[in-house]
Amino acid sequence: MSESPEGSASVGELVLSLRGISKNFGAVSALTDIDFDVHAGEVVALVGDNGAGKSTLVKILAGVHQPSSGTINFRGRPVTLPDPRAALTLGIATVFQDLALCENLDVVANIFLGNELSPLRLDEVAMEMRAWTLLNELSARIPSVREAVASLSGGQRQTVAIARSLLLEPKLILLDEPTAALGVAQTAEVLNLIDRVRARGLGVVMISHNMEDVRAVADRIVVLRLGRNNGVFEPDASNQDLVSAITGASNNAVSRRAERLRAERDHSAQAGEQRP
Amino acid sequence: MTEQGNSAPLALDRADARVKHEAGIGGAVRAFLDRVRSGDLGSLPVIVGLVVIWTVFTSLNPVFVSSSNLVNLLFDCSTVGVIALGIVCVLMVGEIDLSVGSISGFASAMVGTLWVNQGWPVALAILAALAFGALIGSLYALLFNRLGMPSFVSTLAGLLAVLGMQLYILGSTGSINLPYGSALVDFGQLMVMPKWVSHTLAAIPGLAMLVSGLRTFARRRAANLSTPSVAGLVLRVAVITIGLELIVAYLNQSRGIPWMFGLFVGLVVAMNYALTRTKWGRSMTAVGGNREAARRAGIKVRAIYLSAFALCSLFAALGGVLAAARLASASQQAGTGDVNLNAIAAAVIGGTSLFGGRGSAYSALLGIIVIQSIASGLTLLDLSSSLRYMITGAVLAIAVIVDSLARRSRASHGRA
Secondary structure, three states: OOOOOOOOOOOOOEEEEEEEEEEEEOOEEEEEEEEEEEEOOOEEEEEOOOOOOHHHHHHHHOOOOOOOEEEEEEOOEEEOOOOHHHHHHHOEEEEOOOOOOOOOOEHHHHHOOOOOOOOOOOOHHHHHHHHHHHHHHOOOOOOOOOOEHHHOOHHHHHHHHHHHHHHOOOOEEEEEOOOOOOOHHHHHHHHHHHHHHHHOOOEEEEEOOOHHHHHHHOOEEEEEEOOEEEEEEOOOOOHHHHHHHHHOOOHHHHHHHHHHHHHHHHHHHHOOOOOO | OOOOOOOOOOOOOOOOOOOOOOOHHHHHHHHHHHHHHOOOOOOHHHHHHHHHHHHHHHHHOHHHHOHHHHHHHHHHHHHHHHHHHHHHHHHHOOOOOOOHHHHHHHHHHHHHHHHHHOOOOHHHHHHHHHHHHHHHHHHHHHHHHHHOOOHHHHHHHHHHHHHHHHHHHHOOOOEEEOOOOOHHHHHHHOOEOOHHHHHHHHHHHHHHHHHHHHHHHHHHHHOOOOOOOHHHHHHHHHHHHHHHHHHHHHHOOOOOOEHHHHHHHHHHHHHHHHHHHOHHHHHHHHHHHOHHHHHHOOOOHHHHHHHHHHHHHHHHHHHHHHHHHHHOEEEOOOOOOOHHHHHHHHHHHOOOOOOOOOOOOHHHHHHHHHHHHHHHHHHHOOOOHHHHHHHHHHHHHHHHHHHHHHHHHHHHOOOO
């Protein structure tokens, strides 16, 4: 966690930029014409009601799903994400809501899955040491890294999943409900961790239903509703504004406000002003 | 933890006070009992089963445990055992190959035709048979990966198709005799290790365990991780080495350890290393446990399936070649009958789960010894093959029941 990854983006650089992303599952449009930007050193919270398309968007960025249309720019270059490997190689790490851990493997094996040290003669000692280091940074309460993940609680699994995403020194971290299953202390630790990740100049996308957590760390709050952009807010936006954007009540007012804010932002970004 | 004392900092993995950490030999025994109680049985059922089977057969006919009968048993184990080793590969990723019998039969027919009838060098004929096996497995993987065809169905189709090919190339003669006195047939029927070789080989596992164990302990201590007790390691090494040496000494009273069995055990050890100590093996286990999680971790899931199916068929072909050597013939009957099910039963009886993600190369070794013990014991009792089928079937059913029950128990005890 101490040194920054090589080729780290300078703060404010546009890390990820989505334009016109749509995703159809058969007749259902999960996402329609989504625009979405993440800058280096910025935490963007992605909020919305159930079924708003947050998880689908994250899965597209993770390479799990492929968009039906639209373009993805990562660090200034157009990219395609045909599979999770491609996303990981680019430097997009994801903590999924359905945690995507292998229950039959132990904690160390899960953290290093797909990135084992010395592939032909697994270096278990080095991997276990690194695993403990990562977990201790998260103040994790894992009884033993040699227990199968099946024996861990939901919160412990969440910690393992987050530790795994940090292993690869990513440029962009996607967190799908990172605090949903965590206790008070662990939630605080994860939020601290998000702060630290941001300080290192990484982009963070966080999905959450917990407005308190969102306000605590987010620099921007992007609202999705029914698969469409439904406004961008500052973290000090009033709760009422946020809730109405999420639920769709007083839809028009919120949309107008969001449009105005975004127009200003785009304008300022084009003018090359430095971001906070 | 006990060695660290109160003043020294706690080991990196012992800092959490809520976790019980067993220490010493007594602790190791308690931890083992805990594991068994929660359904993590490992090789325990098969060892218990083996003791029961051997006790029963020995009481019925003392010839069963005679050294010469056991040496024959080892010869017989090696052929189907190699096939079972391939089955372990596909079971690890949660798939199945029902055509291993046919592939082994076709491989033996290929060796017979190419070597004896066409006059190819024997090594080339064997290589061709192995390549054919790998090709068939790759085809299953292609059907599975690209078309989503369940391996159950594609390999069932393969069972018939490959059997047809075997009958076709053997033609009207029906069987080809391999020449006695040739190296291949000698390997399958006669060649045994000199005594000093077998005793040396029996000492190697213990030595390797000791050396690698001590080295790991040193590295763990340097990395501030807890280390298990050295006494426990030494005890295990002593038990294993003495046990193996006694077995070897007993078998050496008659012909000795077959080289073919040595090849089989060598493959088992190599496969065990590959499954437990390489990235490939880790990926195999992950794909068997949670395919989607493995995919999201960036594992090339399709390549893993390809390797599993190809290896399985390759081992099946090798098993067929060994069977041809054992019988000194390639016939229409080779690979038919109970070969298929014996191979699958051996892997499952040995403790490899049908549900994927759990298993070990050693299950092929242990399982095939159980299966062949039953076959050998019933043959000694002069019972017909009808009874042998029924009893083998019952043993397979029991093994799967144990697997299912242990799986349920593991789920309720929070173990994978």
